[in-house]
Amino acid sequence: MAFKVVLVIIYLFIVAYLGYRGWRGTLTAADYMIAGREAHPYIMAMSYGATFISTSAIIGFGGAASLFGMGILWLTWMNIFLGIFIAFAIFGKRTRKLGHVLDAHTFPELLGRRYQSTFIQGFSGIVIFLFMPIYAAAVLIGMSRFIEVYLHVPYTVALLAFSLFMAIYVIWGGLKGVMYTDAFQGTIMLIMMIILIVYTYLLAGGVIPAHQYLTDMAHLVPEHLAKLGHRGWTNMPRFGSPFWWVLISTIICGVGIGVLAQPQLVVRFMTVRRDWELNRALPIGGVFILAMTGIAFTVGSLTNVIFYKAFGEISITVAEGNIDKVIPLYIGKLMPNWFATLFLLAMLAASMSTLSSQYHVGGTSLGRDVFEKGIGGKWIKHGEGTIFVTRLGIVMSILLCIIFSLIFSPGIIAVATAIFFGLCGATFLPSFLFGLYWKGMTRAGAITSVLGGFIVSMTWMGFFHAKEAHAVGIAQYLFGKSTLASFPWTVIDAQFIALPISFLLAIVVSLCSKKLPDKHIEKCWKYL
Amino acid sequence: MFGISGWGCWLAYLFCILSAILCVIYGIAMWNKGLEEGDEAEVKKWAKGERKIEEQF
Numbered sequence: 001m002a003f004k005v006v007l008v009i010i011y012l013f014i015v016a017y018l019g020y021r022g023w024r025g026t027l028t029a030a031d032y033m034i035a036g037r038e039a040h041p042y043i044m045a046m047s048y049g050a051t052f053i054s055t056s057a058i059i060g061f062g063g064a065a066s067l068f069g070m071g072i073l074w075l076t077w078m079n080i081f082l083g084i085f086i087a088f089a090i091f092g093k094r095t096r097k098l099g100h101v102l103d104a105h106t107f108p109e110l111l112g113r114r115y116q117s118t119f120i121q122g123f124s125g126i127v128i129f130l131f132m133p134i135y136a137a138a139v140l141i142g143m144s145r146f147i148e149v150y151l152h153v154p155y156t157v158a159l160l161a162f163s164l165f166m167a168i169y170v171i172w173g174g175l176k177g178v179m180y181t182d183a184f185q186g187t188i189m190l191i192m193m194i195i196l197i198v199y200t201y202l203l204a205g206g207v208i209p210a211h212q213y214l215t216d217m218a219h220l221v222p223e224h225l226a227k228l229g230h231r232g233w234t235n236m237p238r239f240g241s242p243f244w245w246v247l248i249s250t251i252i253c254g255v256g257i258g259v260l261a262q263p264q265l266v267v268r269f270m271t272v273r274r275d276w277e278l279n280r281a282l283p284i285g286g287v288f289i290l291a292m293t294g295i296a297f298t299v300g301s302l303t304n305v306i307f308y309k310a311f312g313e314i315s316i317t318v319a320e321g322n323i324d325k326v327i328p329l330y331i332g333k334l335m336p337n338w339f340a341t342l343f344l345l346a347m348l349a350a351s352m353s354t355l356s357s358q359y360h361v362g363g364t365s366l367g368r369d370v371f372e373k374g375i376g377g378k379w380i381k382h383g384e385g386t387i388f389v390t391r392l393g394i395v396m397s398i399l400l401c402i403i404f405s406l407i408f409s410p411g412i413i414a415v416a417t418a419i420f421f422g423l424c425g426a427t428f429l430p431s432f433l434f435g436l437y438w439k440g441m442t443r444a445g446a447i448t449s450v451l452g453g454f455i456v457s458m459t460w461m462g463f464f465h466a467k468e469a470h471a472v473g474i475a476q477y478l479f480g481k482s483t484l485a486s487f488p489w490t491v492i493d494a495q496f497i498a499l500p501i502s503f504l505l506a507i508v509v510s511l512c513s514k515k516l517p518d519k520h521i522e523k524c525w526k527y528l
Numbered sequence: 529m530f531g532i533s534g535w536g537c538w539l540a541y542l543f544c545i546l547s548a549i550l551c552v553i554y555g556i557a558m559w560n561k562g563l564e565e566g567d568e569a570e571v572k573k574w575a576k577g578e579r580k581i582e583e584q585f
Binding site for chain 1: 530531532533534536537538540541543544545547548550551552553554555556558559560561562563564566567570571572573574575576577578579581582
């Protein structure tokens, strides 16, 4: 125990030291840019990666992999191909240029200024402020589950203690996005995940024998899962089955597509001075994501082999039905003590870097986007009260996150993450992409697309998609049944329905409505 | 392939590695591209605004 405590204290001292240096010196991305210099591409890539990857990806989706099997690796492919390659090489460069020309500092501000609409900025700010805590809760639950299992602390105590720790970190300057801190946290995560995959393959008897063993375990799939479409951990679920729809529409596409419109990631592109930083950060980012989600999902699947060899049971049985506990149990029960302690630091790093950026976005969404520039913009002078509202937004984000974490049911991490990613995709993606590429996209088109994507998503989740509709209970209250749809609609994710509608609305309404002034479009396209 | 029975799964495993390799190849090919400084004035203005926001935290 003393060893664990000493390591955690050393880690926290390093984070505090890097934070202090960043506070005293010129180490945030803006400082580099003011000085006319670039941060090292490794720092940029790690900073982006550490914000992207959290305990949600490693513990939540790693746990989901123990249930769904290796088919979930399609999400890793989307994370690398869409979330890194397309995001950096194509969208990132234009986002950077457009953000600078329009002097936009938040994602809602980028959309609002592109379409000259304070409504879009304000509405987007409200959506992000209210729903980001769902994703933050997924990250917080991941960390709390690890503490619960590894340190044998009750879940609620772990959750409240870690939330208090995060609040202190945030007050101490953790929101400033000091790039060295993020890079340090990303590096710890990278090293630990590489050790994790090497050790796991060694435990399971080598790369191909491990996969083969998992293949040969297909007969151990519980009957109730087989009925839902599960065909073993090295096979995709049966086409069109409930399991297939959840894996494809919620887990893979929900997160895989939604990543392109993540507010906390889009703003990272604006912290880059020139395109060459993105060019050089891209390979580092690609390898980093492979090492994070690729390893987490492979290890998650292979925990079945190792648990079966050790205890004669598959992962979901060992975890008593809570997939969020699979990775913590695997690390705590089957990994050497030294590794488990270091992995605790990696999870601390993963959750701190993501949560701080989520709280940052929550605060600026309420303070800058809703209060100062959006809905309150007509009455409020620049800067007046914004700092107070921003800080209030951060406190409310933290509190909402804790409340969600306490009320969410077990095994929720992957689904909660997918809800936020899917909602962002359906609400913002068409306006964001057309804003970068289509001069003909109008303000009315953008407003309709944003509102349409959001309303369809909410309606689908509230009345049709069984998992959320059952949890929300509004359909039950109004119509006496938990969902108004029947299979397969009850298992098709909201983004699958809402995103095409949002795209369609953007195109049709833009073709029929008044164009934005030529001068404004010229300004937007000055460097595009 | 790789001891993974379903083609949907081994293809995913393979594509993950290939897409990471694609990122590396792109990075090498574009290593010295994108050095233009056309929008320097806007970049500095943006960075000063960002610094002000950071000070609020």
